[in-house]
Each structure stands twice: as C-alpha cells, then as structure tokens.
Amino acid sequence: MFQHLLFLTFLTLLIPSSAEPSFSWVTSSDLEDPLKGRILIEELNCVACHQAEESFPHSSRTSPRLQNLTKRINPDYLQKFIASPHEVKPGTMMPDLLAPLDPQQKQQVAKELTHFLLSLDQETPFRQEAIDPVAATEGNQLFHTVGCVACHSPRSSNGLELIPHDSVALGELSTKYSYQSLRQFLQKPHLIRPSGRMPDLRLPNQDLDRIVHYLLQKTEVPGHLRYKTWRGKVWEGLKGDVTPEKGGLAKDFSLAEFRDRNGKVAQHTAIQLEGYIKVEQPGEYRAYLEMNGGTLSFNGSKIIDERPSDRRGMKKFSAKTTLQKGWNSIELLYFHTGRNADLKFEIEGPNFKRQPIPSSLLSISKTPIPVVSPLQVDPDLAQKGKAHFGNLGCAKCHDDVKVDSPEYTAFAALQQEQGCLSQTTPKVHYHLNPKDRALITKALHQGHQRELTDLEKVHKTLTTFNCIACHERKGLGGISTGRNSFFTGSAEELGDQGRIPPPLTHVGAKLTESWMREVLIHGNRQREYLNTRMPLFGETHVGHLVDLFAKVDQLEQATLPKVQNIQESKKAGYEMIGADGLSCIACHDYNGQKSGGAGALDIVHVTERIQKNWFHLYMRQPSRFHPTVIMPTYWPGGQPIRPEILEGDTEKQIEALWNYLSDGQRAKTPKGLSRQSNEIRVADETIMVRGRGTASYRGIGVGYPERISLVFDSREMNLTHLWKGEFVNIGHGRFNIRGENRFAFAPGIPFHRLDSLDESWPYKGKANYTFPQDHGYQYRGYHLDAQKRPTFRYQYGTVFVSDFFEDQVEKDAAYFQRTMTFETSQNEEPFFFRVASGKKISEVEKGWQIDQLHLRISPQPDLIIRDGEPQELLLPLTLKAGKTTLNLEYRW
C-alpha cells in the first residue's frame, strides 16, 4: 500500500523552507567538508537502517526514547507530529515517513501509531497545569542567560524566535508538554534523549521551574479566577517598591489560595484577582468589601478605590454597579497590610441575596477553554499501529520499542542521488537542503573509511555537541556574533572574561587530567561569575576528550627552577599573594572569600586544576593565552617587578607561588584577605563560630585545619556534632554546618550521678529553666593555644574540667584526639560520663563502635552499654582529689 503512493512527493513542496532540519552549528564550523558530512550522517542516524561496520554506529545520534509517552506528551500533539513532523515542529530531524500518503490515510496511520505508542505503558494520563506568569517572566530571563540560547533560538518579548534557522528547533512546547512532564524531562534529559545532544544543565529546581513556566506560558487551562501577587511596600500601591511574587488560578475571592501552612497570609502582599462573573438577572448589584485598601472594578470601571495604609486596620466599603446578563469582567486588587489584615467580599443583586460570589459563577474566560482529553487506547488500532511502527522503520531509530522491521540497503552499498538522498523521489523525507545533501554525499564516498586523526576526533566531538557555541577553539570557531550578547556574567570588571566561557585552545596543555574529568564528566565549575552554565553531555559522549585533549594540545616546556628550601619558597609565595606583595587577592577570590575588586577566579585550588608547566608559561605572559586578558604580567620581559623577593629570580618567584598554592586550603591565609563571605573556610588555623543554628543557641562550632570540625554546646557543655569537609555558613548570631560525614550525639549533659540505671539521662527540656546549673554545671569559657585550638573549661560541682580537642591524621584519615583533665580538691562520689550515644553501640577491637563512629579511650576503662533509644555508652568515674586525665579518640 505504501509503495504505490510514493509518487505523491509533491507534498514536500508544501513544506515551508524553515522546515528543513538545521545543522548550522556543523555547517558553519571550520571543519573540512567530509568531516561535516560525516557528522550529518551521524546526526541523522543513517546507520540505524543502513547497517555499517565502521565507527558510525557507536557515535550516531540515538533517537528520543518512547517510554511513558502517555504521561509525558499531549496525545493530540503526538498524532499531529507523527502525521506531519515538519509542519508541527519545523526543523525536526525526524523524517516525514507518512509523506507519501494522502491526507486521510496519513491521519489514519498517525492515529494508529499514536494508539500503539500509548498502549506501551499504563501511566496516568497527560494533564496540563496552570502556568505562573511571574515565574515565566523570570524564566525568560534565565532562558536567555544560563545557556539555553547557545543552541536554541533567542526569542523576542512576544516569543518570536529571532534566529530560527541557526538554532535547534523547539516547536511550540505548550502544545506538547505539561508543566510536570517538561520539568521531569529537563531534570534528567538523558533519560529520554540519551544522545546527549540536549545536555543536562543541572539547574537548581527553582530555576528549572521558572524556565518551564516560561517555555509553556501559552498553556491555557480552565479556571475561575486568575491571580497575581506582589510583595513589598504595598501600602504605596503597585508602583512603589514591590516585587511580583507569583501567579496562577484561584477558586474564588477568598484568601484561601494565599494562606501558608499556619493559615496566615504574608503581611505586605498585594493580590490581584480577575476573571468574569456570570449574571443570570441583569440589573443593579451592590458590592460589600472589608479590607485595608484596594480597588474593585466591574467591566473596566472602578467602583471602589481606597489607598492602603500600613498604619491602620480594615475599613468597610460598599458601592453599586450595573451588570449585564451573561459574562461581566471583574477585577479586585487587594492589599494585605495594616492591622488585622483580612478580606471579605460579598455582592447582592436582583434575586441574589448578599453572599460571597460562588466559584460556579466565576471563570477566567468568557468562552470555554478546552481540556486535553485522555486517549482511550483501542487495541485494534494499536495492533495496526504496531505493524506500521515496524514496516515504516520507526523501530530502527526508536529501538527501545522492539518491533521487527524490514532490512534496508547496507551503508556501504548506498549511492549518491539515490534512496533518501534522491532529490526527486526520496525514500524517506528528511527535507534536507541541497547543501547538506551534498555534504552527506561527499562523506559517503570519501570520509567514512578513513580512521580520523586525534585532532579530527576532538573537533568532531566539539562540533557534534556544539561545545563551540560557547567556547572558542583555534581552527574550529566559537561564539557566533548573533549570540554573543547573550553571554553575561556577574563580574563586570573582568570584561569579556567575566562573561564568555573560557577558550578551549591549548586546553589539553592547561588543565590537569583530574580537573578536566571533573568538568566534563561531573559538571564541576569554577567560574561562578559566568551566567552560562557548563552542562553535562554524558561520559559516554565526551569522556574520550579527556585523553584526546592531552594528546593533541602540546606546548613547549618552561624552565623549572631547582628549589632548595621549600619552606622559604612557600613563604615567598605567601608574601607575593598577599596585600603587601603582588596582591593577587585584590582581584582574585581566595578560598571562598570574595576579593576586594574584580571577583576573578578563586585561586586556592589552582594547582589541582592547572598543569604546572602551563602555570609557568601563563604567569610570564598571560596575554599569550587570552588576548583580552586584564591580568597584568608581573614579569614583563621576563623581569620581576619585585626584585627583592628570592633574589629577583623570575622562575623561582613563579615556582614560589606554585609551591604556596600547592597547600590548597591548608595554606596560611594571605594578608589582607577579605572576611566578607558568609561561608567560613578553615585554612592553617582553627576557626570558631558561635550562635544558634546547628546546635542549641549557645553552640560553638570549631573547624580544624585537618578539615574536621565539631560543635561544642556551651549550654550543656556537651560535644554534639562531628563532621568532615567544609566548615560552616554563618549569619548574624547563627551558623549552619556544611561538609559531610556528620555524626550527631544526643543532647544532654556529659556527667551525671544516676540514681539507678533506669533513670533517663538529663537534658535541657523546654521547661527546666535553670538547667544545667541546677545539676551543678558552670560554663567557664575557653582558652586558645598557639594554633588557636580551644580548651573548653567548665565545672561539674567541685570538679573543674579542661577539655581539649586536637585534629590528628593517621593513614590520610583525620580524627579527633580529646584530652579531658579533671581537677578536684576532694574525693568525688562516683558519677557517669556519657561518652557517646547512638542507634547501635558495640564493643569492638581497641574500642567501641557507635553507629559509624569508632571511639577509643585510654586508659581503657570498663564501659556500660545502656539499652534504650538512643543506646548510651557510660563510663563510671570515681575521681580522687587531684588531677585525672582521660584520652579519647574519635574516628568516623
């Protein structure tokens, strides 16, 4: 049936020219033509049908997966798209397999295919949700800054694509996706599109939401009222200092939609509610409002208008209006401000007793808004669809759906101007333009048999994944002029370097292998000031670049000096970095602390990211690598500008910077470094913070240079938290721990005389107000040693306790050693020291295991493991007059 319809190719002529798939990022690159053609063959996945033996099958673009379509895609869209892909989504790479059919047959086959595809899963049906126009506005901003428009077309304010021809097509997404389904797709794009061409931007959820609202802003769903809210100084009206907050649909004119979990509406909120009210009996209606301030309009004319005030309570209003039969527009702008803010709105009219307007009389539209109806899969149609799916060759590309398909000509036997490449009677309608067709044709005969060189492989990958949309690389191209202005950043003083992603020229000679891997495979990023995000393309697609870059990018060897005294070298480095030296930190961030000026790249980890050879070459002449770099050279013509340091030896000076920076976060904090950051990082000295947050309001956080930290609660004189890695974030009077491997102890005092082993361990409850002083405790403060490590001092009855923690390292693992000294002038009654608490405590070799914490105590005592939740490890102590010392080690 299909064969004899082939002559109906005139249909192609009806397709607008923009329908052709665009490979502009390939064709406009500086690659050789055969390589371009080769990429086109891969992008069109020719080898899915035309079996080949070379490398094509591995690197060809995989088609989107068809799982969970029921939930993901609007069934109407699916059928229309199958019927005419190039009309529904101009620029799609999906061929129009139904082109040869007449319109009626086309619709029928598309319908059958749709039934088949939706029969593949039993998901909940597709359902559209209301869009938040405020989020959409923010999404617009994000869409045009985070990198979406590097490949997709930027759009005008009314959604018109500005560079459609040179962009990856999106189509009208609101007809295809729901809020949920697009969001899920963007969260993990590679689940549905394993080809990696659509990368994972790893955006924060909130940003992702906003972009989704933006892309779907044309979605229409039925509802009663539209709302929009603002926050800020709403008593000055909407023109003052207010920020739009959110928008959506509300049921009626009550505040129900705007209450938080505690039933409260946030003070200083403006709420606009608008829609249409349906009137059965025309005539004079009276509106009754109780509120602080706002305006009420019917059919565009204001009948109540009261300026809000933050200085008073609610007022009562009443006004008349004449309403027509049928739909009348209604708009209430309400300001939630002033004393006891609330809203009460009722109307009264002919045969309509005074009451709030019921939802049933309200609608956002005078005409009904259609709802997408779920498709009931017809098994017969689905059966027929399945046959088409095989026969048409759909299953070749969408090979996650296993259906037998016919065999096609092998790749090696393909001929130019034949089959899919035929200009007049193509077997399959891709709507290729003649240039692209020519490139493919050329590649068919020249390109594919030859093994590519390493450089060609690099360039092919960078082109296929459109890395060059954001990064420049010599010999390959870079950011197009039309898109340049969409690259923005937050560090304006850095010029282009503060907004354009770094060039990839020489990158293999610049980055260490491990950092290259971090960036490419784990999406780690260093340049937080770039608004454009480095996305993830997937290890299978770009992982090979790590080795290839290293092979193809080679620079000359710099002369490295012999350093006799490494400490002297580091000290010189310390001096040069700081405010009295070259003042690198005047422009560069350092260890998470913002620089005073430009906000240039944080240099604390530079030796982990950069190859030493490149560092030497770069420092001598930065402009060699970035023609527009603002970093000056400190060794002009190879001569140091600070000749008094290290005898003025250029190489030794650069080497000294390297040696100093090699200590990373452990390096001594440079002189003049800013303390503005709220993220506190530990360098060579212990740092303390205190305030509410992680522990009680009297918690004291201590971060040690070996990158382990603890919280000591000065209220209960108790060790409450241990963790590793980053230290804390602080605010006014508060801190929150960061890092990982957290271990938390149960709250409670450390020492206590239990009446019996059944007695609960005491802790500060809400109502024991004088706790723990009523248990004999006095907190006495702390003393710092030369490394600024505290010894806490406190008192338990007549026992004075000095409590010292040291960070130690054994086999690369840091742990705490704690020395507790007890001093008393009398023999003490026995008491217990609750050494630890946890879900599960057991005695193990050399100590005790408390969940993931290993504890050793010397002199090794006999401990009691007390059952309960949590379990407790109790150490009985009988102190004699004088000094007693206890050593504990915490490993976790």
Next chain:
Amino acid sequence: MVKTLSTRVFRGLLGTSCLFAQEDLGAMWGTALAEAEYYRLVDIPIPPEIPMHPGSFENLPENQLAVGTRRGDIYFLSGAFDENPQPTFELFASGQDEIFAMSWRNQALTVTQFGEVTRIRDTNGDGQADDFEALTNHWGYAEGHEFAFGSKHDAQGNIWVALGLSGSYHSHNFLRGWAVKVTPDGTMIPVCSGLRSPAGVAANAEGAMFVIESQGPWNGSCSLKHLKQGGFLGHPASYNWYPYVEGQQVPAETPQSNSRILVEKKRVKELVPPVIRFPYIKMGRSISGFQLNESNGKFGPFENQFFFGDYTLSLILRATTEKINGVWQGACYPFREGLATGIMNLQFTPKGQLIAGGFTTNRQWPVRGEKPFAIQRLDWTGKTPFEIKEIRIQSNGFKIIFTKPVDTETASRAGNYVIETYTHNFGAGYGSPEVDHTNPTVKAVSLSKDHLSVHLVIEGMQESHIHDFDLSGVRSAQGEPLLHHDAYYTVNEIPSP
C-alpha cells in the same frame, strides 16, 4: 498655640515634598544643616574586606577604639580619633555571638553577647585574644529576638544586662524581660522585671543605671527606664520568674491594660514609672545605645548629659535626669540628625568626640539612613549653639537653662513658652497615641541675672504627663533663634515647695 501649629505644618510639608517614599518614618526635623555648624559629622572609612556591622564600641588604652560586630568579631582601630581618620583595623577576636556591649577594665575586654558575658584577654601579648572567660551564661537563650544589651562596668565592676523578651512579646525562657547584674566573679543577680525590648544600658552621673526601650506593649513610646533593684518596669510577661529570684516576691498586683501609668503605679507598688518618655517619631522611633557625656567640656556645653542613637531615624538625641521624691525623671531634646545608617550604639572618645555606628537590615526594620553599615563621628566644632541646655522641675513650674544668654525681651514674654501636656495609654496594645492633652498656663517668667536661665511659673502641671515645650519665639542675646526649640519633660513627681 499658633507657633506650635505652624511648626507642625512645616514638618508636614517637608515630609511630603522630599521624602514621600519614607513618609512612613515620619518627617525630619529639618535642622541638619544648621547643626553641622556646631557638630560636624566625620566618616570613619571601613576597608572593603571587613564585614562591619558595628554593635558596640569601647575606648582602649593608647587611643585605640574597639568595635564589636553583629557577626561576633572585635576589631581594634588605631587612628579613629584623628581629625581626618584613616584608621587601621586589627582583628582582636572572632567567633563570638552578636556583640552589643563592651567594657574595658583591668587589661580585659568584657563583652555582652547574646548568650553570655565574657571577659576576653590577650594573655600572650600577640595582639589577639586567646582567653575567653565566661562570667555567666545563666539566662535563657533559646528563641529569636532574645537580645542581650549590656552596660559598661559600674563602680563596683558589675556589668548590667537587659534581656529582651522572647519574640518581643513573651517570656518563654529564664529571666527574659529582666535586667541582671553580673559581678566580676561571675555571679548573676536579677535586678528588676518588666522589660520588653531593651536596646542599651548605661549609668548617669550619679551612678544610677538605666535602660532604653522601644515602644510596644506596655510602653506607649520609647522610654528611658531606671533599673531599680526590686522594681517592675511595666511589661508583666516576666512575672513568671519571681519564684526563681532570691529576695524578691512576685508583685501582689498585675497592671491592668488600657490604663495610665499614673493609675497603675499607685496599684502596683513595684512599678517604676519611665524616667523619660520620648514622643514617638518627634523624638526617635527605635532609640538604641546611649552614653553619658563626661568629656569635661570637650563635647560642648552638654556635660553629664545622656546622648542616644536612634536606629530607625538615624538620629542623635540628648537627655537630662534628676531625682525628685526618690523617683528619676527628666527631659529629652533633639540634637543631631542626618546620620548615614541605623544607629546601634555610641561612644564618647577620650578626645570628647562622639562615635556613632550601626547598620541597616534587608528585612525587619526600615531605616532612614541609607548606608548598609557605617561608623561616623560627631566632632564639636568649638562653636556653641543656642540651645535649651536643660529643663529642671520646680515646685511651681520649670527652670529652663540655656547654653547662651537670652534676649531679655523675647525671653521674658510668657507667650513665647508654649507648653502642651499629654500622656500615653498604658496597656498590652502596641505603642500608644498621645492622649489626655492639656494646655497649662505660663503665669510668670523670671529671668536669671546672668540671662542663662528662666523660671516659669506654671498653672496646670500634670503628674505623669510629658510636658512638650515649644520655645520658637525665644532669641539669644545676639538675636539667634534656638537651634532646636522643642524639649519634652516627663513629670513623674512634682517637688514640694
């Protein structure tokens, strides 16, 4: 009355013409330009790398200034008192909680932070603190807004600490709403109850200790209160701690809401009436740290008077106190406006300059001064402004003392002393309008021989009322008008003849 009216109209105009967006903060006095001739504002530059939200200041030996911050850092500044200051900042200590009071004594800095009074020392002389001795942390601290403001050392070496209520309204944790005294050995002695939202503690020339509080429940407007041993300062939320306080009994009566101080102080015998009430907006909105001027004249004519910062309106205010029938009372006066940020605290320097500093917050409270944080200094230019120096109560009226001799003609005219009285509602609602207005009559004016003061004989003085003075008609001997012609005297007691 005509003059009072025109003053108010003038204020109103200023408010709408130039400050619409800040209308909410009330009108400015409009005197900043004139004030600058006598008290010059000097900015103390802060290096950009330093997170500086100043909360407290203290003088150190060798002309250094200590600054304690909300972030819990303490910096030592050298050069802050220079005529054109370009001070260096050395970090002395960090890792403390919000620091709103510091006092130097015996080679140690005693700081009041939210959870603790701490004596901080540099024992090894390397310029950085290494010993942090907790004197006490025995008050409850477990909720937001539980601020702690401390005093300088008193003559016995005690630090007085005023403990704000839990969330500004309740007393959920131990001694919230109380003032306590912390002795040099770390003993904490509860002094009095009834605080709400204190913002500074300081002693007057006689050594009596006071706290400043913002308007709110049981406090009709910002007021200065006397920390009287065994007293109750007005807000009953802190009654619940009496059972824990040795030597004090819970008052037999609880104040009744929607009443007057005059009525309630007779019912609740422990109630200590506010020493000075500052009319809302006219005299500040969130008055904060304050200190006594003991500069021996280096700061001009206002020796032994209190100076206050105002957070919301970025002002400096002035006040005098006197003890009548065993009760403290006094007057407050406008002093200087137009500071750069929300003022949190003040400090007189050894050179007799006044350091003022603070910050704004992104949320919480509005502030007139626009800088996110600042340290400024007020230097007396050496020129004496024509000001009401002090008002003292007499058995039959008031004595008004001026900074310069007055013009006989204008100063002798009774009509040039316009006095209105009013008081505030005393109750659980937030703040109070001015109520119970009266208009006393000036019966006689007598000028002192030196022309530096006048004695007004008044008919209709009102106990427990603010007496609001407008002297805009009075001129100095040289014909100058008063730099500030308003003053406000809170009459708690009228002395017997």
